Amino acid sequence: MSLRPYLTAFGLQWKIGLRYRIAVVAGLVAQMWFGAVTLMAYASVYHAAPDVQAPLSLRQAMTYTWIQQSLFTLLPLGCLPAIGDAARTGAIVYDLMRPVDMWNWWLSASLARLLGNAVPRAVLLACVAGPLAMLVGLGAWSLAGPASLISAALALLSITLGALLSATIVMWWNILTARTLSPLGSYAVGTPLAVLLSGMLLPLPLYPDWIRPFLLAQPFAGITDIPIRIYLGTPIPGGVTTGLGLQIFWLTALTFLGRLWMRQTVNRLEVQGA
Amino acid sequence: MMQSPSRTLSDPGLYRRMAGASIVAQLRYPGTFIIQAIGNFVTTLLSFFGIWSLFHRFGSIAGWDIGTVAVLYGLVNVAFAIAETLGRGFEVFGGEYVRTGSFDRLLLRPRSTLLLLLGHELRLRPIGRFLQGLFVLAAGLWLAPHVQWTATLVLPWAIAGGAAMFLGVLIGQAALCFITVEGLEVVNVLTYGGVEAGQYPLTMFGRWLRRFITFVLPLAAVCYYPTLFSLNHPDPLDVPTWIGALSPAAGFAFLGVMVLAWNRAVAGYVSSGS
Numbered sequence: 001m002s003l004r005p006y007l008t009a010f011g012l013q014w015k016i017g018l019r020y021r022i023a024v025v026a027g028l029v030a031q032m033w034f035g036a037v038t039l040m041a042y043a044s045v046y047h048a049a050p051d052v053q054a055p056l057s058l059r060q061a062m063t064y065t066w067i068q069q070s071l072f073t074l075l076p077l078g079c080l081p082a083i084g085d086a087a088r089t090g091a092i093v094y095d096l097m098r099p100v101d102m103w104n105w106w107l108s109a110s111l112a113r114l115l116g117n118a119v120p121r122a123v124l125l126a127c128v129a130g131p132l133a134m135l136v137g138l139g140a141w142s143l144a145g146p147a148s149l150i151s152a153a154l155a156l157l158s159i160t161l162g163a164l165l166s167a168t169i170v171m172w173w174n175i176l177t178a179r180t181l182s183p184l185g186s187y188a189v190g191t192p193l194a195v196l197l198s199g200m201l202l203p204l205p206l207y208p209d210w211i212r213p214f215l216l217a218q219p220f221a222g223i224t225d226i227p228i229r230i231y232l233g234t235p236i237p238g239g240v241t242t243g244l245g246l247q248i249f250w251l252t253a254l255t256f257l258g259r260l261w262m263r264q265t266v267n268r269l270e271v272q273g274a
Numbered sequence: 275m276m277q278s279p280s281r282t283l284s285d286p287g288l289y290r291r292m293a294g295a296s297i298v299a300q301l302r303y304p305g306t307f308i309i310q311a312i313g314n315f316v317t318t319l320l321s322f323f324g325i326w327s328l329f330h331r332f333g334s335i336a337g338w339d340i341g342t343v344a345v346l347y348g349l350v351n352v353a354f355a356i357a358e359t360l361g362r363g364f365e366v367f368g369g370e371y372v373r374t375g376s377f378d379r380l381l382l383r384p385r386s387t388l389l390l391l392l393g394h395e396l397r398l399r400p401i402g403r404f405l406q407g408l409f410v411l412a413a414g415l416w417l418a419p420h421v422q423w424t425a426t427l428v429l430p431w432a433i434a435g436g437a438a439m440f441l442g443v444l445i446g447q448a449a450l451c452f453i454t455v456e457g458l459e460v461v462n463v464l465t466y467g468g469v470e471a472g473q474y475p476l477t478m479f480g481r482w483l484r485r486f487i488t489f490v491l492p493l494a495a496v497c498y499y500p501t502l503f504s505l506n507h508p509d510p511l512d513v514p515t516w517i518g519a520l521s522p523a524a525g526f527a528f529l530g531v532m533v534l535a536w537n538r539a540v541a542g543y544v545s546s547g548s
Contacts, residue, residue, distance in 0.1 A: 026460045033463045036483065037471045044336035044478035045328055052332050184306055188313035192320060202324035206331060 005100045006108040013082070013112035024120050031069040031125055038065050039141055055205040059144055060232050064203045066143040067228050070125035073117035074162070075194040075223060076169035077187065080110045083174045084183025092178060096266065103259050106174055111167035118163075147233025154240055155231035161247040162223045168254045169194075169219065175258065179265050199225040205234065213237070219254060222247040285389055292393030300398050307398060314402025322347055322410050325473070337510075338475050341418030345501050348411025349429065350472035353436025353496065354465070355404035360437075361444035363394025368451035378545050387540055388533065391448070418505045425504035428519055432500035435522025436472075439496050440465060442529035449532070449539040464491055472497045477510045492528050495521035 039062050046058040056064060078084075083106065086092040095102060126143060133142035146152035173186035195201055197220035204215045204225045215221060216236070226243040229236050236243045283291065300307055325347065329340045358365075371377040371391075380390050411429070415421050422428075447461040471479070471487055476498045479487075487493040502509055503518025 029460050030463050030467065033467045034470060037467065037474075037479070040479045040483065041336075041474050045332050045334075048334060048336040049332040054331060182306070185309055188309045192313060192317040195317070196320045196324075201321055202327055207327045208330050 005098075006104050009105055010108040010112040013080075013109045014116040016113070016116060024124065027073070027121055028124055028128070031072060031121070032128065035066055035069045035129065038069075043141075056203055056232075056234060059140075060234060061203055061206070062141060063144040063232060064199070064228050066125070066129040067231070068198075068200050068203075068224060070122040070129070071118055071159075071224050072200065073121055074114050074166055075198055075200065076114075076166045076173060076190055076220075077194050078170075078190045079173040079177040079183050079186040080106065080113055080170060081183070082109065084177055084186075087177050087181050087183065092269075096269070102266070103171065103255075103262055107167055107171055110170040110174065111163065114166055114170065115163060144232075146231050151230055151233050154244075155227050158227040158230050158244060158247065159224075161244065161251065162227050165219065165247055165251050165254070166223045168251060168258065169223075171258050172254065172261075175262050175265050178269060194220060194223075197221065198223050199228070205229070217246065219250040222250050285385070288385065289389060289393050293396040296393075296396045297398065300395075310399045311402040314399055315406050316402075318351060318403045318406045319409075322406075336475070336478050339418065341414045341416075342501065342505055342507060343473070343475065344410050344414025345418060345429075345505060346414075346475065346497055347473040348407045348409075348414055349432055349501060350436060350469050350493075350497050351403055351407030352411060353433050354440050354469050355400040355407060356433070356437035357440030357444060358400040358403070359397050360392060361441050362397040363391035364441075364444040364448035366394070367391065367448035368454065372451045375545055377543070381540075381543075388445070388536065420506040422504055422506050424519070428500050428504050428522075432496055432504075432518075432522045435500075435525030436496035437525075438529040439492060439525035440468070442525070442532035443468070443491070445529070445532045445536050449536045452539045452543055468493055492521075492524035495524035 042061050042065070043058060046054070046061070054061075083092070083095075086095065095105070098105065129143040133139065146155060169190075173190050176186045176189070177183050197215070197218055199221070204221060205212065207215055216225075226236070226247060230240055230243055322344070325335065325343060326340065329335050329343070334340075335343045367377075371380070377387075380387050383390060415425065443461065443464045447464075450461070468487070468491060471483070472493050476484055476487070476494050484494070488495065499509075499513070499515075499518035499521045501507070501518070503515050506515070509515065
């Protein structure tokens with residue numbers, strides 16, 4: 001089996017993500033604003049209650065927020081736009097006729113779309129929130145370095161798994177789109193789930209203690225929360241192995257079930273349009 | 275002044291017709307509408323769950339009780355939901371009117387362009403945010419310790435001021451499209467970012483941000499000060515509380531400035547071609 005078609009699908013979507021440079025800058029400004037508002041709010045909350053032993057220190061909470069903001073476009077907010085269009089116009093039949101494995105074909109496109117959006121933004125924001133903030137004297141508000149070299153390496157491995165996991169969840173939104181013939185449902189369901197459960201809204205370790213085990217065990221935690229925890233060196237119950245293990249478990253489970261669901265959907269797909 | 279024929283509708287009558295047509299159109303797809311409204315409700319409710327979790331862990335939001343924060347949160351969300359409902363035409367103005375050149379057609383009609391764009395769509399989807407905001411607002415009034423009876427007058431006045439301010443932002447955003455053609459997503463910093471900043475007490479922010487959301491975008495005038503007045507909460511920065519009864523007027527002043535800017539921008543409009 002040749003890898004080439006999947007690499008082509010990847011390359012195409014990757015380039016689409018890189019094409020909109022002004023959108024990248026606009027996104028950067030928005031993320032800096034949301035980052036600043038959130039950071040000031042956290043700083044003020046932490047300073048008002050100095051005796052509370054929070055699971056994250058203020059510095060860690062700030063770093064967590066910066067990394068979350070920079071990886072916002074890596075979250076599975078909805079289906080791949082190209083598939084949404086294809087479902088509406090009926091062009092989805094062309095995808096069905098291709099002599100490729102459709103799951104891998106869509107997956108490589110979805111992954112490239114996420115990475116093409118997220119990588120330039122993440123690098124830019126990391127530069128602004130890290131070294132640049134240090135230089136202008138905002139060191140206390142900046143992105144802190146990793147806990148150690150080993151945790152940096154493990155975090156890199158973990159974020160790779162996280163990106164794959166996110167693309168796999170996007171695949172579920174893609175199938176939902178193919179099923180309902182409209183991308184709107186996937187956005188209505190996907191965006192709130194991703195924003196809350198990934199820790200974008202509030203770092204997952206800061207939620208009330210009774211709900212934290214559930215929040216760690218659900219699949220969205222594997223996208224950014226687990227990599228960030230490894231980067232910060234904050235303890236995960238059971239250690240780094242649990243973190244990586246959870247990511248691999250969800251990746252396997254969602255791929256297996258997703259493939260089943262896709263087969264069933266494709267078999268009964270009714271296409272509209274001519 | 276030309277005598278208008280008797281069959282011509284008055285401005286409010288015309289707006290009612292356009293709004294009615296828009297509502298009927300949106301209810302053509304009741305399933306989509308219900309899913310989107312529920313998604314909207316859940317997303318915004320979850321974001322309050324985030325604030326509540328911070329409160330739960332730290333015992334207060336930087337010294338503020340949860341009731342006061344809930345009132346602020348409800349106020350800004352209700353106001354924004356109203357503006358989102360009315361101002362959809364301005365939000366999509368760049369892509370749908372300037373880039374395509376269909377704004378030329380609006381200019382041929384013997385009515386105010388503002389009225390015609392308000393009539394573009396009366397969007398029903400923000401009803402989720404609206405109901406959720408009201409719900410949190412009511413809970414906040416129930417929890418807050420010193421609610422004044424004047425709150426029944428000041429809060430609706432503040433909501434009106436806030437809706438006017440956000441509508442002003444949307445009109446300003448549309449006026450910018452005459453220069454940028456496509457809509458600028460950076461303006462989201464003032465809309466969604468404004469909601470984000472408005473739901474926390476003003477004192478939690480650094481000085482530059484406090485000044486920005488008081489004097490540039492009068493967010494504090496439509497949220498923070500009316501809330502202090504309604505709850506008889508002294509201002510930690512020693513601004514007299516009675517300010518809150520008058521300050522929502524700043525929202526209308528902001529709208530007025532944006533309407534002037536709009537009229538100037540329309541006067542200088544050059545079509546992008548047919």
